[in-house]
Amino acid sequence: MKDFKQFALGTAVALGVGLTGLMAPTAQAQDSNYVPLLTYRTGPYAGSGIHIANGMHDYLQMLNERDGGIGGVKLELEECETGYNAQKGVECYEATKGKGALVYNPYSTGITLQLIPKASVDKIPVLSMGYGLSAAADGNVFPWVFNGPDTYWDGASVVIKYIGQQEGGLENLKGKKIGYLFLDAGYGREPIPLLEQLAEKYGFELLKYPVPGAEMQNQSSQWLNVRRDRPDYMVMWGWGAMNPTAIKEAVKIRFPMDKFIGVWWAAGDDDAAAGGEGAKGYKALNFSGVGPDFPAIDDIKTHVVEAGLSSADPETVGGTLYNRGVLNSVIIAEGIRTAQELTGKTVITGEDMRMGLEALNLDEARLKELGLAGFAHPMKVTCEDHSGSNPVFIQQWNGTEWRQASDWIEPMNDLVRPLLEAAAKEYAEKNAPWPARTEACPN
Amino acid sequence: MFYREAGQFKTSYKADQALFPILQDRIGIAAILLIAFVAIPLFASDFFLTSIMIPFLVFALAAIGLNVLTGYCGQLSLGTGAFMGVGAYAAYKLTTAFPDANVIVMVLLSGVFSAAIGAVFGLPSLRIKGLYLAVTTLAAQFFLEWCFIRIPWLYNDNASGAIEVPRREMFGFIVTGAEALPITRYFVVLCITAGIAYLMANVLRGRIGRSWMMIRDMDIAAELMGVRPLQTKLMAFAVSSYICGVAGAMMVFFWLNAAEPSSYSIRLSFQILFMVILGGLGSLGGAFMGAAFIWILPVLLKFVPGMLGMDIAAETVEHATFMIVGALIIFFLIVEPHGFARLWQIAKQKLRVWPFPY
Numbered sequence: 001m002k003d004f005k006q007f008a009l010g011t012a013v014a015l016g017v018g019l020t021g022l023m024a025p026t027a028q029a030q031d032s033n034y035v036p037l038l039t040y041r042t043g044p045y046a047g048s049g050i051h052i053a054n055g056m057h058d059y060l061q062m063l064n065e066r067d068g069g070i071g072g073v074k075l076e077l078e079e080c081e082t083g084y085n086a087q088k089g090v091e092c093y094e095a096t097k098g099k100g101a102l103v104y105n106p107y108s109t110g111i112t113l114q115l116i117p118k119a120s121v122d123k124i125p126v127l128s129m130g131y132g133l134s135a136a137a138d139g140n141v142f143p144w145v146f147n148g149p150d151t152y153w154d155g156a157s158v159v160i161k162y163i164g165q166q167e168g169g170l171e172n173l174k175g176k177k178i179g180y181l182f183l184d185a186g187y188g189r190e191p192i193p194l195l196e197q198l199a200e201k202y203g204f205e206l207l208k209y210p211v212p213g214a215e216m217q218n219q220s221s222q223w224l225n226v227r228r229d230r231p232d233y234m235v236m237w238g239w240g241a242m243n244p245t246a247i248k249e250a251v252k253i254r255f256p257m258d259k260f261i262g263v264w265w266a267a268g269d270d271d272a273a274a275g276g277e278g279a280k281g282y283k284a285l286n287f288s289g290v291g292p293d294f295p296a297i298d299d300i301k302t303h304v305v306e307a308g309l310s311s312a313d314p315e316t317v318g319g320t321l322y323n324r325g326v327l328n329s330v331i332i333a334e335g336i337r338t339a340q341e342l343t344g345k346t347v348i349t350g351e352d353m354r355m356g357l358e359a360l361n362l363d364e365a366r367l368k369e370l371g372l373a374g375f376a377h378p379m380k381v382t383c384e385d386h387s388g389s390n391p392v393f394i395q396q397w398n399g400t401e402w403r404q405a406s407d408w409i410e411p412m413n414d415l416v417r418p419l420l421e422a423a424a425k426e427y428a429e430k431n432a433p434w435p436a437r438t439e440a441c442p443n
Numbered sequence: 444m445f446y447r448e449a450g451q452f453k454t455s456y457k458a459d460q461a462l463f464p465i466l467q468d469r470i471g472i473a474a475i476l477l478i479a480f481v482a483i484p485l486f487a488s489d490f491f492l493t494s495i496m497i498p499f500l501v502f503a504l505a506a507i508g509l510n511v512l513t514g515y516c517g518q519l520s521l522g523t524g525a526f527m528g529v530g531a532y533a534a535y536k537l538t539t540a541f542p543d544a545n546v547i548v549m550v551l552l553s554g555v556f557s558a559a560i561g562a563v564f565g566l567p568s569l570r571i572k573g574l575y576l577a578v579t580t581l582a583a584q585f586f587l588e589w590c591f592i593r594i595p596w597l598y599n600d601n602a603s604g605a606i607e608v609p610r611r612e613m614f615g616f617i618v619t620g621a622e623a624l625p626i627t628r629y630f631v632v633l634c635i636t637a638g639i640a641y642l643m644a645n646v647l648r649g650r651i652g653r654s655w656m657m658i659r660d661m662d663i664a665a666e667l668m669g670v671r672p673l674q675t676k677l678m679a680f681a682v683s684s685y686i687c688g689v690a691g692a693m694m695v696f697f698w699l700n701a702a703e704p705s706s707y708s709i710r711l712s713f714q715i716l717f718m719v720i721l722g723g724l725g726s727l728g729g730a731f732m733g734a735a736f737i738w739i740l741p742v743l744l745k746f747v748p749g750m751l752g753m754d755i756a757a758e759t760v761e762h763a764t765f766m767i768v769g770a771l772i773i774f775f776l777i778v779e780p781h782g783f784a785r786l787w788q789i790a791k792q793k794l795r796v797w798p799f800p801y
Contacts, residue, residue, distance in 0.1 A: 039757065041757070041758035041761075042758055042761045042762065078749070079756070079757040079758075080757055081745075081757040081758055081760065081761040083761065086699065086701075086702075086703065086705075086706065087498075087699065087706070090493075090494075090699065091494045091742065091745075094489065094490045094493045094494045095490050095494060095746050098488070098489065098490065109603070110605070110703055110705075113603055113605055113607070113701050114699065114700060114701050117607070117620065117621030117700060117701075118621045118700075120621075121621045121622050133603065135602075184592060185604070185703060185705065186603035186604055186605055186703060189602065189603060189604050190602060190603060192602070193602055212592075213705060214705075214708065214709075311756065423602065430539075430599065430601070430607070430609070431607060431609050431610070431620075432609065432610075433610060
């Protein structure tokens with residue numbers, strides 16, 4: 001019992017120290033720009049999350065090492081582990097927002113939905129790059145949320161457009177069956193309203209196969225249904241362990257892989273590789289560069305990976321999801337740079353960052369300057385359009401690596417945009433009184 | 444010496460039957476309340492309030508709810524998460540249907556729906572006991588979770604399938620939504636939790652609580668002595684679900700602001716069950732201690748190294764937290780299988796006879 005007493009005393013002291021640490025307001029050193037990175041390297045979604053986290057971290061770290069930060073001010077990076085769990089994500093947000101956070105990238109639609117209402121209150125923008133609430137593309141309703149280069153609705157419209165191309169025109173979709181396999185969470189359900197609308201417009205039948213998050217590694221029942229329904233195409237909105245499982249199942253039932261198209265989050269190298277030889281031909285949407293052959297990626301290799309500052313396996317540098325993380329950080333870095341130019345300050349705040357992101361103009365010349373020519377489609381954010389609805393391309397797995405399989409395909413803007421605006425209006429009504437936009441437009 | 448009640452004479456039945464008959468206990472409770480109502484609001488940071496105190500109080504209330512059922516009435520339940528979800532969805536539907544009504548009244552009302560559903564799923568308890576009952580409550584968990592996902596009416600056809608709490612005001616203060624100050628939300632949660640805990644402390648030592656305990660200890664004997672098992676068990680289910688429902692509604696209204704069905708999954712049920720077991724079955728104080736251990740300790744372990752300036756990778760901290768908390772659970776259950784409540788009793792006894800133990 002004596003040991004126990006000592007132990008109890010030790011615990012009490014440790015907790016006491018911890019509590020005083022938490023209670024005392026943390027003093028801030030204001031000679032750096034603080035960027036918290038909400039990442040997940042643990043849990044069922046870690047398989048996808050690790051690559052994203054490495055890409056995000058390594059590019060910003062590279063800027064620190066190579067250029068000494070942005071505009072002469074170092075970036076202070078801090079990772080917080082969310083495990084793709086909304087509660088932990090909010091915890092990370094609350095723990096880091098007081099340190100002068102510039103922007104949040106939750107990498108989870110669930111966490112994004114939680115942070116959207118907080119963004120305008122705490123004056124910290126949310127950058128949900130290619131995920132989150134599609135309606136947030138309406139900058140007039142959501143001045144603090146940025147979801148470029150594309151929303152899920154853009155993505156869904158590109159898939160249908162691409163399938164139309166394969167069939168020789170959208171009018172040929174009539175009577176076809178398109179299966180939609182999705183993670184049964186906010187993420188997977190997001191594109192359904194648009195897909196339903198498109199199904200009605202073009203006369204194809206939309207078959208929905210929800211995969212519950214807890215059972216995403218056991219999809220035999222869903223694929224049994226796929227086998228019975230025999231859809232002409234399969235579209236997948238998957239993440240984490242769901243993707244390799246789905247691809248393995250598709251291979252097992254001998255579904256024609258070139259008619260199986262994943263969203264950009266189902267485009268990881270590990271995802272496709274899980275299917276082995278049979279996964280050859282699997283397609284996925286993408287909007288960030290394929291492969292490691294970019295000067296900026298080389299810089300990451302020399303300054304970060306080889307210097308031992310990265311936790312990435314050198315093999316994975318330049319993978320699809322790694323590059324996605326890099327693109328995310330490019331947008332952050334360019335947002336900071338734009339904000340510095342607009343305000344003339346070097347150390348900026350969340351409000352400055354919001355302006356910087358809203359005035360972001362990543363054109364071809366700038367991409368080339370960054371050593372990322374052809375890495376992404378040029379994107380320009382406006383005050384009305386926070387997503388940009390940029391073109392997307394299709395990549396195909398050749399058994400060992402991804403290859404670009406189509407040109408850039410424009411989303412169906414004429415169809416998506418009115419829906420986005422209607423959804424944004426609906427969101428604001430449901431969450432009334434939603435604050436009206438008061439932020440000035442920097443453009 | 445510290446806890447000696449010698450010399451504290453009771454001169455009336457009222458004093459003898461008081462909730463805290465010993466002076467030291469009264470001082471202790473007053474000190475805790477003083478800290479909770481005065482010291483914490485004065486000195487705590489937003490992070491401390493939103494990520495530690497509010498969830499802790501919500502979980503403590505849920506643990507009290509489950510404790511009524513499992514600890515006092517002896518009915519094992521794995522459906523706590525779902526009953527909390529019923530409360531959350533009911534409160535959401537109520538407040539969106541009646542936007543002008545007071546949101547706290549709505550939260551307290553939502554427990555009624557949860558109680559009704561809890562009583563329905565408690566019906567099998569008359570026929571089956573123990574682990575078998577756990578299985579039927581597990582069915583409640585899966586069925587209700589299925590409802591939260593599949594019935595769009597419950598989340599007002601929201602495209603994301605999540606419930607998002609709108610802004611509601613009360614006496615000029617914003618109490619829910621993103622603009623609500625942590626301090627306001629903390630006070631609301633603290634008042635509800637403290638109020639229900641006080642109420643339950645009195646119910647549990649009265650006739651109702653005693654009949655629950657009789658059922659727990661020996662149901663046949665209880666029946667022979669005139670306790671009606673059906674009503675008693677169903678009441679335990681209803682009261683427990685009511686408290687869990689209020690806790691679930693508070694979870695989304697005052698802590699998370701938005702919740703997906705997965706927030707009320709089986710994991711939450713287990714989390715609450717662990718709080719109850721670790722804190723001590725059949726003890727209100729244990730519910731608080733269990734909630735503190737299961738919720739506060741991991742948060743502290745996660746953020747304290749960073750605050751002390753130690754540079755440890757985020758995922759390493761996460762893994763270490765899992766291991767430390769897991770090891771501590773095993774350690775505490777080996778040292779004291781009856782939980783923290785029993786540990787506190789032992790400590791009290793030791794303090795009482797110190798420095799002359801016999």
